[in-house]
Amino acid sequence: MSKESSLKAALGEVSNFPIFANLKMSEIEALCAMGEITVTPHRQALFSFGHNANFFGIVLSGAYKLAKPTPNGTETIIYFSTPGDVVAAFIMPQPEPKYPVSAIAMGTSRFLKLPKSTYLNAWMKNPDIILRIQNLLSTRVAQLHNYKVLTKSTLSTKVASLILDILQKTNSQDDDLVLPLPLTRKEIADSLGASVEAVIRVMSDWSKSGIIETKDHQIKVLKLDKIIELINSAT
Amino acid sequence: MSKESSLKAALGEVSNFPIFANLKMSEIEALCAMGEITVTPHRQALFSFGHNANFFGIVLSGAYKLAKPTPNGTETIIYFSTPGDVVAAFIMPQPEPKYPVSAIAMGTSRFLKLPKSTYLNAWMKNPDIILRIQNLLSTRVAQLHNYKVLTKSTLSTKVASLILDILQKTNSQDDDLVLPLPLTRKEIADSLGASVEAVIRVMSDWSKSGIIETKDHQIKVLKLDKIIELINSAT
DNA sequence: CGCCTCTTTGAGCTCAATCAAGGTGTGTGG
DNA sequence: CCACACACCTTGATTGAGCTCAAAGAGGCG
16 A cells, blocks of 8 residues: 555544544644554554654554653553554654653554654644643643552552543443453553552452453453442542 | 732733743733732632632742642642742633642742633733643643652652752752742652651651751752762662 | 641551562564 | 473562551640
């Protein structure tokens, strides 16, 4: 498939995403100018922490974890980006932007890569988009605040809260309670600042009592009420 | 002093703040339209978590802690706002904004209160300002990320990191290493998600070894190198 | 003077980190 | 095709950082 036609196909995909909701096709085209589709295999980095940021973009399919290296060689996961998420947009206007995190594919994933110039020329000129980017940012901030509030809570509360966060973000229908991304225990641990072993202990208990079910890194919530209970029962 | 003349005086104050740097006085006037100066005594709330957000503004003097209540009745401090900080601006464009945190004065503080309408009519129409608000937000996000990276570190690392954060934000000259706001041990604890006692133990040790000095809730750093060392030695 | 906030120190306990060891599935190169 | 590396999951035992509880002193304020 040529670059042009694949981009055209991508336009159809992105037009359904909330970030572009209610925009004319011509506007969307302008916002995706110079776009290129990148396919990232499992565990490969789309961009790396500290590198010069010359592109941003939109997740088309799969998922990426946004992670930041810690002083001691490990990494902390800041955010899980799923299809429709705009990534690295808000650092574009900085004079010499560097990526504040690495983006690593969780399973084969597709990304619509847009050059910094498109942000400066199209995104920043569009009042609707600016507003949406700002809302997106403030949602992110709110989530980080929530995390901070949880610091003193027990690990099971944190895991429950993470699962709920991910569920709420994507699944609007309450009937299908499968997390839309393949999550390893290690990733949950890295995301919560906990050890893998501790996460496993919490989740094994839940599996045994039939609260969740794991199959092939897909987590399914069977008793949502129990999860919610765990969050609220925080002492 | 009449409302008008006090506002006029405030304009002189705010014109030095980075958010308004290099703007014409006429522009600043437009951005501060309908502004009112509020004086908040020690421990009083400027606004409260969950309430309807009909104003935002700029800290003129003193300081405010932005705190969010936790499920169990206590509170987590999200941010310390010092003079020049713009507060609650980015939630203004939301349809029915609620304050995501409470703002509580630390010592008698002064605040330039601007109605939501000023944000919608003036701030959002000014490209420079939008950009600066967005940068401000992304700085905040970066700080929250840093906090997340620290979760697994020891408490002394966290305290050291907090002190450094506050120092870097305000004091550009390295000669005067006094934190620009009155901080109690409890506030440090609430900000880091730790217990007061633990924070006291860490800081007493530092006082004894001459790394810091506390007088009347003013913290002075005597050996900055030791503080930095503590952060980097995070195993 | 009594109340309130803040600081301090001590003692015991708990949650989760760390260390250790073993199991499974997948991809890879000889 | 097999062996080996690698990523991930699991369970058990030990340990320690920091939480909780308790008690008390010090400054500020009405």
